Amino acid sequence: MSDTAWLEDFLPLMRCPDTHQPLRRATAEECAKHGVEAALITEDGSRVFVIDAGIPILLPASAS
Numbered sequence: 001m002s003d004t005a006w007l008e009d010f011l012p013l014m015r016c017p018d019t020h021q022p023l024r025r026a027t028a029e030e031c032a033k034h035g036v037e038a039a040l041i042t043e044d045g046s047r048v049f050v051i052d053a054g055i056p057i058l059l060p061a062s063a064s
Helices: 007-013 028-034
Strands: 022-023 039-042 047-052
Touching: 007 022, 007 047
Parallel strands: none
Antiparallel strands: 022 039, 039 047
C-alpha cells in the first residue's frame, strides 16, 4: 500500500463532492465490503472513495 500519512493533515478539510459531508478513512471491514484496499467514506457511509496509489479519487457520482 502507498504511503498515505500525508492524508491525515488534509482529511479534516476534505468533503464528499456529492453530499458535502466530512470524510474519514474507511475501516478494514468497510473496505472489504466494497472490495477495495483503502478508501475514504462519508460520515453516513453512503459514499465510498477509493484511494488509488496513495491518492483519493474524489469524483462525484455524476462523473462515474
